[in-house]
Amino acid sequence: MDAVRRGERGKQKTWQWLMVLTAHRGLCVYCGRSSATTIDHERPVVDEGADIWWNFVPACEDCNRWKKGRSARVWVRDMDLHVMHPTAGFATRAMAPRVYAGITRRVERVQREIADMDRREWFELHYGDARHRNKDELFKVLDRCKKELRGYPHYPWRTPNVGTSARRCMRLICCGYQHPNAEFLVAILDPTDRAALRRAAFNERLHEGEVLGRIIREYLTDKRRKLSDEAA
Numbered sequence: 701m702d703a704v705r706r707g708e709r710g711k712q713k714t715w716q717w718l719m720v721l722t723a724h725r726g727l728c729v730y731c732g733r734s735s736a737t738t739i740d741h742e743r744p745v746v747d748e749g750a751d752i753w754w755n756f757v758p759a760c761e762d763c764n765r766w767k768k769g770r771s772a773r774v775w776v777r778d779m780d781l782h783v784m785h786p787t788a789g790f791a792t793r794a795m796a797p798r799v800y801a802g803i804t805r806r807v808e809r810v811q812r813e814i815a816d817m818d819r820r821e822w823f824e825l826h827y828g829d830a831r832h833r834n835k836d837e838l839f840k841v842l843d844r845c846k847k848e849l850r851g852y853p854h855y856p857w858r859t860p861n862v863g864t865s866a867r868r869c870m871r872l873i874c875c876g877y878q879h880p881n882a883e884f885l886v887a888i889l890d891p892t893d894r895a896a897l898r899r900a901a902f903n904e905r906l907h908e909g910e911v912l913g914r915i916i917r918e919y920l921t922d923k924r925r926k927l928s929d930e931a932a
Contacts, residue, residue, distance in 0.1 A: 712739065712756075714830040717838055718845050719823035720756045724810045726846060727758070730767065730775075730803055731795065734760035737839075742807055744769045753820070757810050766793050772807045776800050822857035825869040853902040876907030887912060 721736045728734045736758030743755055759767070767775050775791075779800045782791035813819070827845060832838040849855070852873060859873040869875040889897065901908045 712753075713828075714832050714838065714841055715823045715827040716753055716756075717832075718827050718830075718842060719820060720753070720814060721758050721842055722845060722849065723758050723813045724806065728760035728763050729757045729806050729810045730759055730763035730772070731799060732802070732806065734762065737761055737835075738764045740764045740767065742811065743771050754811065754815055756814065757807055766791075768792070772803050776803050816857070818857040818861075819855070822869060822871065822874075825867075826874070854905060859905055872907040872910065873902075873905065876909050 717739060720739050723729075724732075724736065726736055728736050729740075738759050738761055739756045740759035740763075741751065741755050742757050743750070745751055757772075770778065778790040779794055780797070782794045783797060786794075826848075827841070830841050832841055854873075856871050856874040859871050861870050862872055862876070863870040887894075887897075897908060897911065901911045904911070
């Protein structure tokens with residue numbers, strides 16, 4: 701269960717932090733410019749907002765502080781009022797209208813991204829064992845996670861799942877070696893050819909093992925055809 705009891709805020713698991721902080725391309729959902737370094741409750745806990753993943757959005761420290769216990773919709777309303785009545789104190793710090801006007805749409809889009817069950821499963825299976833005791837340790841894991849994601853040409857949770865397992869990932873692009881039919885094959889390639897194979901597999905949204913399997917099957921089919929022709 702992903703819920704965290706009231707009074708235990710900040711006890712979210714490392715993989716939950718990662719799945720939120722990497723959403724929206726790792727940027728703050730509010731300003732859309734700064735890197736996300738905090739988890740914000742879209743509906744504040746003080747306003748009966750749930751301390752659970754579907755109420756989390758990625759935010760930078762400044763926006764999290766300026767939002768100050770308001771929902772995104774209320775914050776946008778207050779900033780709009782601040783533009784019209786700058787001396788009335790509706791906002792302690794205002795954003796440009798072109799920035800805050802899109803906040804509610806961005807929040808809705810990011811919440812749908814975070815709610816993607818395949819995405820959540822990928823983070824839990826790949827980083828469920830990760831732990832952090834402080835922000836420095838969290839950011840080290842986050843950097844490692846971002847580096848891994850940049851290594852794929854597309855999000856791995858959108859690639860085919862070759863099986864079902866509650867304990868390990870079965871996505872071809874990242875964990876194809878765990879396929880029940882997988883065999884470890886060593887291809888003797890120079891670095892240039894190996895890089896070309898990797899790019900070709902990524903472009904076709906395949907695991908490298910699938911590409912090698914296709915080549916081997918074509919080779920065996922050709923050999924069988926030649927043997928059949930010779931026998932005839």
